[in-house]
Amino acid sequence: MDREELAPHAEELARVLGEKVTKDRLLDELERYVNLYRVSLEWAKRDILKKMGGDPGSIGNGSGRKSVAELTGAEQSVDLLVKVLTVNPKTIEVGGARKNILYGYVADESGRVPYTVWETESVQLKEGETVVIRNAYTKEYKGAPQLNLGNRASVERSDEVLDVADMPAGGGHCEVKVAELAEGMNYVVVSGKVSKIERKEIVAAGERKNIVTGVLTDETGSAEFTIWKEAELQEGAEVRIVGAYVKSWRGIPKLNLGDKAEVQVLAAGTLGDLAGIAPKARTLLDVELSGGGMDVVVRGTIVDVREGSGLVMRCPECRRVLQKGTCRVHGKVKGVDDLRIKAILDDGTSTMNVVFGKELTEALLNMSIDEAVRLTTEERNPDAVKELAEERLFARTLEVRGMVRSDDFGPMMIAREARAVEVDAREEGAKLLTELEGFE
Numbered sequence: 001m002d003r004e005e006l007a008p009h010a011e012e013l014a015r016v017l018g019e020k021v022t023k024d025r026l027l028d029e030l031e032r033y034v035n036l037y038r039v040s041l042e043w044a045k046r047d048i049l050k051k052m053g054g055d056p057g058s059i060g061n062g063s064g065r066k067s068v069a070e071l072t073g074a075e076q077s078v079d080l081l082v083k084v085l086t087v088n089p090k091t092i093e094v095g096g097a098r099k100n101i102l103y104g105y106v107a108d109e110s111g112r113v114p115y116t117v118w119e120t121e122s123v124q125l126k127e128g129e130t131v132v133i134r135n136a137y138t139k140e141y142k143g144a145p146q147l148n149l150g151n152r153a154s155v156e157r158s159d160e161v162l163d164v165a166d167m168p169a170g171g172g173h174c175e176v177k178v179a180e181l182a183e184g185m186n187y188v189v190v191s192g193k194v195s196k197i198e199r200k201e202i203v204a205a206g207e208r209k210n211i212v213t214g215v216l217t218d219e220t221g222s223a224e225f226t227i228w229k230e231a232e233l234q235e236g237a238e239v240r241i242v243g244a245y246v247k248s249w250r251g252i253p254k255l256n257l258g259d260k261a262e263v264q265v266l267a268a269g270t271l272g273d274l275a276g277i278a279p280k281a282r283t284l285l286d287v288e289l290s291g292g293g294m295d296v297v298v299r300g301t302i303v304d305v306r307e308g309s310g311l312v313m314r315c316p317e318c319r320r321v322l323q324k325g326t327c328r329v330h331g332k333v334k335g336v337d338d339l340r341i342k343a344i345l346d347d348g349t350s351t352m353n354v355v356f357g358k359e360l361t362e363a364l365l366n367m368s369i370d371e372a373v374r375l376t377t378e379e380r381n382p383d384a385v386k387e388l389a390e391e392r393l394f395a396r397t398l399e400v401r402g403m404v405r406s407d408d409f410g411p412m413m414i415a416r417e418a419r420a421v422e423v424d425a426r427e428e429g430a431k432l433l434t435e436l437e438g439f440e
């Protein structure tokens with residue numbers, strides 16, 4: 001960089017330092033750092049300020065460059081140097097119009113942040129690339145910053161090497177919550193309480209091996225884990241797992257601890273009281289991003305009651321739903337009545353299939369299964385209960401807790417708890433989106 005290019009930066013430093021140092025002296029310093037030492041301009045400015053008794057934190061507002069860990073969720077314009085970890089295209093509907101967006105994660109050495117690209121024509125991202133993102137903005141969502149690239153944002157490829165994937169395990173840099181665990185993540189650091197500890201002997205590559213499985217729970221959710229070696233672990237212990245990787249098992253992200261992973265046992269009480277607390281509600285987009293979980297809470301409006309809802313007959317042997325009194329496996333059988341609702345939930349950010357079993361369906365419809373059978377018989381209409389469900393549940397907003405599995409058709413929740421809430425989740429989500437740039 002020549003002196004002309006550096007001049008505005010020297011001025012910025014001079015403003016911070018006041019009368020202490022001349023602009024020429026600062027320009028000399030900057031030139032030396034950038035052209036001789038070949039450090040980044042950002043680093044040069046911060047180091048010069050430090051050396052000369054100024055506050056390095058006082059710049060950065062002007063230049064806008066921040067690290068991921070510095071994001072507050074309130075940035076109106078921010079620049080980042082990050083590695084693109086994942087890129088997922090998605091079509092959403094906003095105000096009746098279809099719109100293509102990209103979402104995923106970017107990271108630098110300080111951490112990882114979810115992003116959304118709202119203008120896919122002007123901004124392209126590729127997995128594995130290191131880029132400088134300019135003029136992005138952030139929003140806080142449920143206590144965590146989310147990065148947004150709107151119509152003012154630009155992206156430029158960078159040759160700088162960000163060793164994000166090779167972050168040293170235990171550096172504490174990529175500490176995540178259970179709800180953030182997503183397929184493909186590496187070197188994960190996560191803390192929680194362990195339960196359901198089981199020791200198993202398996203045969204791997206012809207050798208007998210002892211492994212330990214269990215469930216890790218923090219305030220955001222629960223995840224199964226497997227330690228692929230013998231490990232001392234007490235039921236109820238609070239632990240910090242360092243260096244695990246995440247792979248989905250039957251559509252749910254699961255922690256795997258290989259040879260390099262470590263389990264640090266924390267002092268009891270370190271994580272606070274985790275008993276009896278439900279995870280916080282997440283957006284459907286967020287759940288879709290991470291690919292499901294064992295214990296997830298979402299809020300959404302019922303936009304469809306699907307085929308197969310209502311009163312069904314199940315095989316007494318295998319619980320499969322009978323078709324015309326016939327089980328696929330056991331043939332003609334005397335069926336057992338069951339009640340269920342398959343609904344589509346929408347919170348404005350995405351949609352999700354939810355299945356409510358008998359007890360929840362009885363509660364949601366305020367009707368026992370016997371009453372459902374009576375209604376079906378009286379009306380001589382096999383769809384009587386489904387029609388009632390449509391009438392009673394359509395456009396109602398529920399908070400639902402359950403297990404979410406993901407497959408090619410997206411996430412699906414098996415509900416375990418459900419309660420009506422007064423807000424319109426779809427409107428809330430749509431508001432969240434329209435507040436963002438590009439949707440006036």
Ligand SMILES: [Zn+2]
Nearest residue numbers: 315318327330
């Ligand atoms: Zn059967």
